[in-house]
Amino acid sequence: MAEQWIKPYGDTQDDGRVQLSFTLPVPLDEVSKEGARRLALAMGLDEPAVVHAEDMGQGFSFYVLYGQSKHRIDLSTIQVAKPEFEVLDKEGVNALIAEKMGRKMVVVGACIETDAHTVGIDAIMNMKGYNGHKGLESYHEVRAINMGAQVDSEELVARAIEERADVILVSQVVTQKNIHLDNLTRLSDILEAEGMRERIILVVGGPRISHELAKELGYDAGFGPKSYAEDVASFAINEWIKRKAA
Amino acid sequence: MAEQWIKPYGDTQDDGRVQLSFTLPVPLDEVSKEGARRLALAMGLDEPAVVHAEDMGQGFSFYVLYGQSKHRIDLSTIQVAKPEFEVLDKEGVNALIAEKMGRKMVVVGACIETDAHTVGIDAIMNMKGYNGHKGLESYHEVRAINMGAQVDSEELVARAIEERADVILVSQVVTQKNIHLDNLTRLSDILEAEGMRERIILVVGGPRISHELAKELGYDAGFGPKSYAEDVASFAINEWIKRKAA
Amino acid sequence: MAHLQLDQARIDRARNSARRIAGRVFDDMDRSTTTTVERATLRLMGIDGVDENQVPLPNRVVDHLQEQGLLNRGAALAVAAAMNEQGWTAQQVAEAVAAGRLVLDGGGDDTAARNTADALAAQSCEHIAAQRAQRAALIGNSGENGEVAQPWLYLIVATGNIYEDIKQARAAAEQGADIVAVIRSTGQSLLDYVPYGATTEGFGGTYATQENFRLMRAALDEVGAKVGRYIRLTNYCSGLCMPEIAAMGAIERLDMMLNDSMYGIIFRDINMQRTFIDQFFSRMINGYAGIIINTGEDNYLTTADAVEAAHTVLASQMINEQFAYLSGLAPEQMGLGHAFEINPELENGFLWELAHAQLVRQVFPDASLKYMPPTKHMTGNIFKGHVQDALFNMVSTVTQQNIHLLGMMTEAIHTPFIQDRFLAIQNARYVFGTMRDLHSEIEFKSGGLIEQRAQAVLAETESMLAEIERIGLPSAIAQGMFAEIKRTATGGKGLDGVIAKAPGYYNPFPKRMLQGGPRHG
């Protein structure tokens, strides 16, 4: 592919302009201000300007800077990991499940461990859905079981076994101190230990989740913001068909 | 001096958190979003997250990111150039001029070349002053001549000669495309050509002016935001005394 | 002042329904106690500390009593009896039980045990009253008075580490915060014990422990003295240990507590009976300690739509108000919660926010209303978010709210960084200052859209409360009438901690703390 180098844009092609703000854990003075400027230099910003500097009390100070990024990126070299499937609408998904599986697809979902943010998983699973996109409960050919908030991984796996689930959907919203990584790893370890991992389609979603991250964690797919039921359902049936064929 | 390494601070010492925003000159898609993230990586930010990405139309897209700066700065190594003098109040300045010069100090000021932003130079020179700090016109021992906006460098120098000025004050506010650097260089070249440079105390001020920059340009001092008449007057008489002694 | 024409008779009818709804729940629940009520009782009687497995001694004793089948007469009696018998302090009794050196059998002279329990309770109440008096003194000294610029600026810290929290809280106070809330670690609400000691490892918040309370209280007193204001400290009196946290907060002079009669049921799937019993006892402690409670109606709007569900907020506030009266709280201690959560894309959304906030203000003229910032519709666009917060600030000052939780432009991203808080305070101070007297300078058009909206919400509230009165609060919750979440009377966590009281059950605190008995609203 042809190279496609780009830089940030302020008001002229390749001027590289970026805006930056941060706090330094020192009171404001000329030295700390210069320190802020040097940090920007270290980040590879040319002609960085501290356009605002303010003391915050208790030994902290706040800075706003603008500078010109030296860095540029060749977009043509970027490959974004994406789950490969065609997004069908609800009817399309139902038809495909009926055709290929000949039975309902069983989907068990939950917010696991300490996470209690159910709005995201509800958006995917509950009848009502989100932003006008109906949830999985409204799909004829899906049996959707939403276990809700703060479900222990063990409990989720037990339920998946009990229901003979095809798909597990996990939601993780709290990411502070990377707690979601611990939680997600824990779940996949348990599945592994139960010998379930191969049999299940394992999907995670949440505002800070990307497909790439999900793959790294050993999940089959990851869905970020603005995902809807049809996205995950299309992925799931697609993956089911692929595995069946393999 | 003891080393004093610091990093930006979000909510924990040395977490390095910084906020970043910029535009890329490409439409929004998964690749451009990843491009934005890689730019942050290139700047030395760990775990950069694109927390907002929005298409702006016409082939541009906007990004907000947070990341953790790898870079740190040792504040103890930073020396900030500062004009060395004690800031006196108006009475102190008047007394010192009377004592040491035995005549009024003559100060000619202007916004030079295309720059018409007089509020800054007026703040320093006009009777009324700024933020409760009276201007040079109100100093008994100063003859202050404010030539106003868009004054050609030649005109300013001619006037300085005519008035036998001790000090020239220049204000530069417009900095787009670094036009202030051109203007300031032009003025000092003319002074040089007239053989005036040694005889005059040459001072520049403006919102993007630092003492460091002024020195680089061959000026005697530079004053940034929140400067007042007493700062520049104290510097000027101090410098006058120093030169006299030399 | 800006004022809406509202039908007072309608307000009265709604309030009467709420009174009967709360009264009925109270009567039903008065027959049981809970493990955490008993642990709170023991804490107030002076039992603290953990065993070698970090299990708190109040848990060890209460578990022991449960095993012995004695908890239904109240933990206070059994412990007091052992004290009398052994000549020990309550703490010594607890340590002996934990060490397996002592088995409590409920034996001994009941009257003597009661007296001992009463004496400890009196001592405990004295301490709490002294803390309350000190708060009043500190507020008095700081020169704060009725004329202090309202609304109070309420900020959260949530680093997970109490020492970082302290740093940030101090900075926030210097920057202008009036109230600092330490957010709890994700998941603490479902722990059936209270962690112990200073903690540095929370997720999305810092554990609520008595030591953490103490450390933060001291830090805020110190910075408060420096800035010449009394800085109020807030924590979460919520979850499976609500009464214990109330006890700890009363002892350590917290000033505000998140404390809702239904939040745990709806948002944490805690059993209904457990919650109602716990909230009554915890709220009583808060009332006695002079603590302002903050109710959680704002949360409804994070799952339900803020326009469609506006009346559920008001209905819930009325129920919370009546539960508060039952626990002895004065109106000024009622930080009834609501929020600015309408979709920013909705045309005229700002008008509806004004209508809702003003309605609540007029229905509860003496309450210390707690107004929550936009959260659900905040996005990663921090610039737009900062403007959403500015409009929220504006509604708050125009409708004269009391407790103003500062919105963070990074709401959709992370728990606040120090600069987020700094900028949020600047935002609010700017808006409050530049609009200082706006509230008394503008009027809502009589019969206009704003007034009509407020009247409509009030009417819906009245019918909702009438319906709840008809079916009872548990059924209403079971039907998902709040936050679109359904919970049943026997579902949820913590039902195993609900214990029917036996004849002779004794707890020395209610009669002291409720002095004049439950108030009536």
Place this chain on the structure above:
Amino acid sequence: MAHLQLDQARIDRARNSARRIAGRVFDDMDRSTTTTVERATLRLMGIDGVDENQVPLPNRVVDHLQEQGLLNRGAALAVAAAMNEQGWTAQQVAEAVAAGRLVLDGGGDDTAARNTADALAAQSCEHIAAQRAQRAALIGNSGENGEVAQPWLYLIVATGNIYEDIKQARAAAEQGADIVAVIRSTGQSLLDYVPYGATTEGFGGTYATQENFRLMRAALDEVGAKVGRYIRLTNYCSGLCMPEIAAMGAIERLDMMLNDSMYGIIFRDINMQRTFIDQFFSRMINGYAGIIINTGEDNYLTTADAVEAAHTVLASQMINEQFAYLSGLAPEQMGLGHAFEINPELENGFLWELAHAQLVRQVFPDASLKYMPPTKHMTGNIFKGHVQDALFNMVSTVTQQNIHLLGMMTEAIHTPFIQDRFLAIQNARYVFGTMRDLHSEIEFKSGGLIEQRAQAVLAETESMLAEIERIGLPSAIAQGMFAEIKRTATGGKGLDGVIAKAPGYYNPFPKRMLQGGPRHG
């Protein structure tokens, strides 16, 4: 609608003073012409292009006539006479003069020359009228009508490079801009000629050239068709070449022009007589071309204090209004300027902004008010700045302004980056949408602080105008009554371009462009 009680008699008295002030200046100035008025006349007659030194041919011809002592009879006559004599076009005459091949001597038949000039003027006016009609047609097609959501969003581009400007202007239009203004390069206002061709090297703005106008017009027409709106184009009809820019703008279908009767005098130290003559002629062209002028009172508040000097804004608007009537403008073409420039730290500053904006709205109910964002009190704190802009947006919608110049959070830092503009539009759209009907839903307390403030400003305006009427406008300016800047009648740049008209002076445009003669306000 929100409404203030104002004394109409006071408004009438102030307006009458302003009428007499403007009339007197007009009568005094009608005796002279200026070099740029004559160059504009030649441009309208079809002369364009530059010589080998990049000097525009209109300048070459006018300089030549000045040398020949012929300019005082008007450039049109001399050129038309030469056309008649040589059988050339105006352009051919100009080229010959520039090449030194032709000396204009003013000889020939005056009546024939007048007829030729009249014919060219008629043709020129036809072209301008056709442009005006096309604007109307394009607006009609776009479906825009009286009900379009006001205020119009006005954005600036200022890259210095017309091609970058076009990129940014297109993006801005897609994002929702209704008006795009191309800021001029720093210093162009003091050039005594208009640069030529497409330019890519400006500082803080892009040169105003006819080619740049044309390029931008075409780009905006194209993107306008795409987004289904007519995008208005604005430039600066200001400085030493005001009339020529008006001519170029009329020819290229600009829609708005910054055009003030005193701005150049005060802020660019341009001679007073020069400015008054130029502004009359340029404004006449704008009037005829259906262009909305924007006056510059907002600038006063960048040097003077916005509270203390509020009445100087209103007084100046009244004078600008009367000058506009004298040049034949309709009220809808009067974009009278004012600004949101009160110090954000001032307690109740927002109330005074509301009072000022509403006062102006009521005094000029039919004008297309131009409301300018905070600039002076913007700082490098972009976050706080974004909130300042939000409150400005709010005052604009509540007081129903017409032309809304978007505030940029980076105002104190740089001319706008593309993202600054994007975020500014988001800010305004959010505020305008969420407060859609707020203007008709709130009322200002009768006799309250806001109303009192408006009344006080009106009273001060009346006395200021009475005083100016007494001493005359030139003396008022000499005393620094506007923006605290003093200018004398014979000081400033460009006085050498003022030429007393000789008997027989002729200009073919006023009688065509002023059709019904000067209007009366």
